[in-house]
Amino acid sequence: MADERQGRGPSGPRGRGSARGGEKGGPRRGMFRRRKVCRFCADKIDYIDYKDAKMLLPFVPERAKILPRRISGVCAMHQRKLQTAIMRARLLALLPYSTD
Amino acid sequence: MSQARQYELVYIVSPDATEQDVADLHAQVEANVARYGGGMVKSENWGRRKLAYRIGKHREGTYVLEVFTGTGELTKELDRRLKVSDHVIRHLCIRVDEELRLAERTKARREADQQKRIARGLSAGGAKQRAEDEGGDDDQADRAEVS
Ligand SMILES: [Zn+2]
Numbered sequence: 316m317a318d319e320r321q322g323r324g325p326s327g328p329r330g331r332g333s334a335r336g337g338e339k340g341g342p343r344r345g346m347f348r349r350r351k352v353c354r355f356c357a358d359k360i361d362y363i364d365y366k367d368a369k370m371l372l373p374f375v376p377e378r379a380k381i382l383p384r385r386i387s388g389v390c391a392m393h394q395r396k397l398q399t400a401i402m403r404a405r406l407l408a409l410l411p412y413s414t415d
Numbered sequence: 416m417s418q419a420r421q422y423e424l425v426y427i428v429s430p431d432a433t434e435q436d437v438a439d440l441h442a443q444v445e446a447n448v449a450r451y452g453g454g455m456v457k458s459e460n461w462g463r464r465k466l467a468y469r470i471g472k473h474r475e476g477t478y479v480l481e482v483f484t485g486t487g488e489l490t491k492e493l494d495r496r497l498k499v500s501d502h503v504i505r506h507l508c509i510r511v512d513e514e515l516r517l518a519e520r521t522k523a524r525r526e527a528d529q530q531k532r533i534a535r536g537l538s539a540g541g542a543k544q545r546a547e548d549e550g551g552d553d554d555q556a557d558r559a560e561v562s
Pocket of ligand 1: 355356389391
């Protein structure tokens, strides 16, 4: 076991180091980005209320479009619930459909 | 089927309407809920609020929330009445009992899982703990490689 580790030793750290330096801004960048966790799962929120516009507001930034989950990190289940809540809130003019 | 259907109705009253108009609308909703054999659960007046966008010529309105149990016939009737009302500029009536029940179930299941995990003698954040342990092993491996 120890021998195996020793054998792999010299090339290991150096190989990893060069990959890190060489691919700056490359496809490996994703690996070093902090992994986002769905904030509704983390906060154990089971029901997303359309009446709470203040809570929904961060998910409709700038032009009032719904923030895609690849950016917000929200899981599929909660994104679906979020979508429904935002559509209801929009209908009741609690949230805008678009800005301008 | 055994459980009662619960609905949430939100309507926006024109800012031109008087307080009496708002009270009359609420009374009308209550009367219809009673007439169709439903029951009021909650009623809230959120007061006058700015609208996120213009509805007709209006930039603000008085929001009222009514929560009640009842039948599809009741909501159909309320829908019809609110649509023809001169004072109501927008309304939305949705069934909420199923979503609320689903949320309750999810919560109960999560709590049960938590209990089971504690019973098994694992910490509440079992998965996280394991990940940290593996991380520790990696560090040791790295040190071995360097020496
Ligand atoms: Zn989630």
